[in-house]
Amino acid sequence: MAIHSQINPIAFTIGPLSVHWYGIAFAGTFVFGEWLVRRMLTSERRTDIDTSRLVVYAMVGAVLGARIVHCAFYDPQYYLTHPLKIFAVWEGGLASHGGVIGLILGLIVATRKLATGTLLYLLDRITIPSAVGGAVVRLANFINSEILGKPTESSFGVIFDSVDQIPRHPVQLYEAMCYLTLGLILYLAYARTTVRTKPGKLLGIFLIGIFIPRLLLEFFKVPQAAYEDFMSVSVGQVLSIPFIAFGLFLIARPVSGQQNDQTKLYYR
Secondary structure: OOEEEOOOOEEEEEOOEEEEHHHHHHHHHHHHHHHHHHHHHHHOOOOOOOHHHHHHHHHHHHHHHHHHHHHHHHOHHHHHHOHHHHHOHHHOOOOHHHHHHHHHHHHHHHHHHOOOOOHHHHHHHHHHHHHHHHHHHHHHHHHOOOOOEOEOOOOOOEEEOOOOOOEEOOHHHHHHHHHHHHHHHHHHHHHHOOHHHOOOHHHHHHHHHHHHHHHHHHHHEOOOOOOHHHOOOOHHHHHHHHHHHHHHHHHHOOOOOOOOHHHHHHOO
16 A cells, blocks of 8 residues: 655745755754764864864855756756756755755865865764765655656555655655765774774775665656666666765775875775
8 A cells, every 4th residue: 555745845934934954954963063074083183174164165065066057957958048047056956966066066175265174074074974974865855856766566566645646655764874874884884993094995985885776766766857768778877976986086095005194094
């Protein structure tokens, strides 16, 4: 028997302002990320890094990257016709691939302006909250009845009442479970192994763990891009391949055994 999804996407209203679960989830991931990374840096004696400023660069980069990639790859014709709509982020339309690129670019800027140490050092540590945040955002997508799955006759199909009465794969929940599992794996690898002393390894695991499930689960989604109906693979699958390749490169990349005293402090 299919389950009906009747969750109101609006969490609460304040006068004319409606606060959506998606917005809470998105903001909450950065609040959680700042708290967790600050605890990790404190345990490593890296109290010189201002995580409150760091998260601003990360958030701005992630939002800009996610929006630009969505507009450029998922519905370019619409945004070329309505260019002002590019700035209407509140109407939805953020691409996770662009979010990852934008977050990395934001941290590149941060490492130059804030003297926060090596880029890979920071990227390795933000992988854990990023994986958890990805899961939370996918749960918000489920609440919003967006990023829908294809029809299914299985007993765990979900009917999104605001869309139609067809049982569908709850792909948002599939992805959320994958990302939560990845977050746990990354945390255990960081806390119980020496992988945190090897720059880029946690980032490599993150990229593979995020984008291989994304590539596979795309087969269960309805087309996301306006022109995908005529493609044998989805835009999300095409965009995932470079990230997977880069993740494999980071894992296979040899790490020098010689470290200076400063690097030893960062990667103790």
